[in-house]
Amino acid sequence: MSHQSDLIADDILAYLKQHENKDLLRFITCGNVDDGKSTLIGRLLHDSKLIFEDQLAAIQKDSQKYNTTEDEIDLALLVDGLQAEREQGITIDVAYRYFSTDKRKFIIADCPGHEQYTRNMATGASTCDLAVILIDARYGVQTQTRRHSYIVSLLGIQHVVVAVNKMDLVDFSEERFNEIKAAYLDFAGSLNIPDIRFVPISALKGDNVVNASAKTPWYDGGTLMRLLETVEIGRRAQLDAFRLPVQYVNRPNLDFRGFCGTVAAGQIAPGEEIVALPSGKRSKVVAIVTYEGEQATAFAGQAITLTLEDEIDISRGDLIVRAEDPQPSVAQAFDAHVVWMNEAPLQVGKEYAFKLAGKSVFGRISQIAHRIDVNTMAQTEASQLGLNEIALVTVEVNAPVVFDPYTQCRGTGSFIVIDRLSNATAGAGMITALTATAHLSALKDDDPMSLRQLERELNSVIRQYFPDWEFQLKRKQHS
Known part of the structure; x- marks a missing residue:
């Protein structure tokens, strides 16, 4: 009422x-x-x-x-x-x-x-x-x-x-x-x-x-x-870059082909250049179609359908981003906090299904970096996770996935873990960063990333596990 x-x-x-x-x-x-x-x-x-x-x-x-x-x-x-x-x-x-x-x-x-x-x-x-x-x-x-x-x-x-x-x-x-x-x-x-x-x-x-x-x-x-x-509630998504996880390809007739989804972050307008990930194919937006008709712009939270100039291959689970925006990560490994929700414990190396921004892939949790004790906030070693336990883990999947850190974009930085036998949701995860190994494997000979940029990225990963590593290094150099 x-x-x-x-x-x-x-x-x-x-x-x-x-x-x-x-x-x-x-x-x-x-x-x-x-x-x-x-x-x-x-x-x-x-x-x-x-x-x-x-x-x-x-x-x-x-x-x-x-x-x-x-x-x-x-x-x-x-x-x-x-x-x-x-x-x-x-x-x-x-x-x-x-x-x-x-x-x-x-x-x-x-x-x-x-x-x-x-x-x-x-x-x-x-x-x-x-x-x-x-x-x-x-x-x-x-x-x-x-x-x-x-x-x-x-x-x-x-x-x-x-x-x-x-x-x-x-x-x-x-x-x-x-x-x-x-x-x-x-x-x-x-x-x-x-x-x-x-x-x-x-x-x-x-x-x-x-x-x-x-x-x-x-x-x-x-x-x-x-x-x-x-209470003053600010904008929930901190990412200004455009992110559209594709949930459905709409093909009602020969003259229409649109890509449907809910905008996870940012905004887009007709005429702007986009990139489809993980393929990297480019095109331009022709129209933004909604239930109320064509719109001049689309923003976070809206359910839309995009039509493009070119017939590029985009499937459910792909991510459409604006070409001029900072690009998300494309990798087969990442670090994440996981809340385990299943009676059966999480097993390292066991194959699970992962659903991230509409894309479903198989993979495994290859490592538990540490389990978090919610009473003392202490980080302890663990070989598995029980019901309601929380840990920082490394996830490896069998196909490239596109994502942002959860702190930047909730829609492209969260995922669920599904038990393949029971089809029950076994866990929920929030991505923190690429793994160091993924950073190195993602580099190509023609990649424009400079060594300085790579160094900054690797340092951010190291700080996640060793917050005081720079202090310890300087003390050792001084002595």
């Missing part, structure tokens, strides 16, 4: 126009099991008057049936709709909810907190701009809190709101809130999350969720809803 507005009754077209132009924020709620994620979403919708009367009556009835919150309405039932979820009082699958306020539109992904369902959390976080990480004020930072925070960091989410929940159970103690804040900041110092904010809440009672609470006079940072409405 949309927010309450007089325009709905008076001028529906004006309301829809106003609604269309609002900024959209996608965010995820995550954290340890029973920290109150589903209840928080229900409270956000309830206190914003975004629940229909029949929905409210239904969850009131179910609250009495399942008796999970004694005399209180169990607002978690609004998003925990599966029978198994209601019987056990847990979240199993990712639940999405849409709502809007006067200032912004929102899509919420409510994710499970159980370690068993970490793979569901990673799926829900993959399209989000912000994460709300809940912490139970009684227990503080838990293992799943650290694991979810680390995954949020790996996925490049730049904004985190740490909601310290169940403050009513610790008498709204400022001292306890500051303890949890200090503990989380100490852990998060090693993560790539530049914007972290904290808010003390009680999702069950409604304190500091939508309305400010008189029970926390020591807190003046704004309610959770206010933070969600005012």
Whole structure:
């Protein structure tokens, strides 16, 4: 249901126009099991008057049936709709909810907190701009809190709101809130999350969720809803270069041949020269076709069809880039962070299927550089990965693939690992860089890359594994 507005009754077209132009924020709620994620979403919708009367009556009835919150309405039932979820009082699958306020539109992904369902959390976080990480004020930072925070960091989410929940159970103690804040900041110092904010809440009672609470006079940072409405979300893709992974070749008749896909980054216009990778064939854009007709330009996020001047060979899984832009890497080996999502452990050397930007290839994980302990952030040696473990690995595939580092472009820097026997998704990966071996093997006799450029590329790879190597080298030379 949309927010309450007089325009709905008076001028529906004006309301829809106003609604269309609002900024959209996608965010995820995550954290340890029973920290109150589903209840928080229900409270956000309830206190914003975004629940229909029949929905409210239904969850009131179910609250009495399942008796999970004694005399209180169990607002978690609004998003925990599966029978198994209601019987056990847990979240199993990712639940999405849409709502809007006067200032912004929102899509919420409510994710499970159980370690068993970490793979569901990673799926829900993959399209989000912000994460709300809940912490139970009684227990503080838990293992799943650290694991979810680390995954949020790996996925490049730049904004985190740490909601310290169940403050009513610790008498709204400022001292306890500051303890949890200090503990989380100490852990998060090693993560790539530049914007972290904290808010003390009680999702069950409604304190500091939508309305400010008189029970926390020591807190003046704004309610959770206010933070969600005012946080500045920048452009998600940092890459300005044009990237179009080809998902389908459209050939309805003899006179039309178009290449369909969703623009992963950058923009393109008719007349501009493009390169199809990995073949390297060149052509020019004739037209950009969409559902609404031909467009003068296309930009990131749009689903489009490109028609070209020349009949060059482009297939599903190829990547179309603008000729004048920085080119992505084309190689058969790369380094990546992998979150393992399968009960069967990852085995080094075993053949898996890899799907990257629409292209499916077979390959193997040839090496585990190190496994990451989410509790201590320590890097340890490993010969295999178990369920929900995270590691930096080297991937080798049987055919050339085209990619960018994940930090530059999510659409061309992420991949999934598929078990060939069960066809189940076994892992998710974020590419960090080419391997050093791939850098050398990619060089050709006529390659214009200078030795200085190659040196810079190899140095960046070495720094990934040995961050202080330059300091150690200078110390040895000085001695």
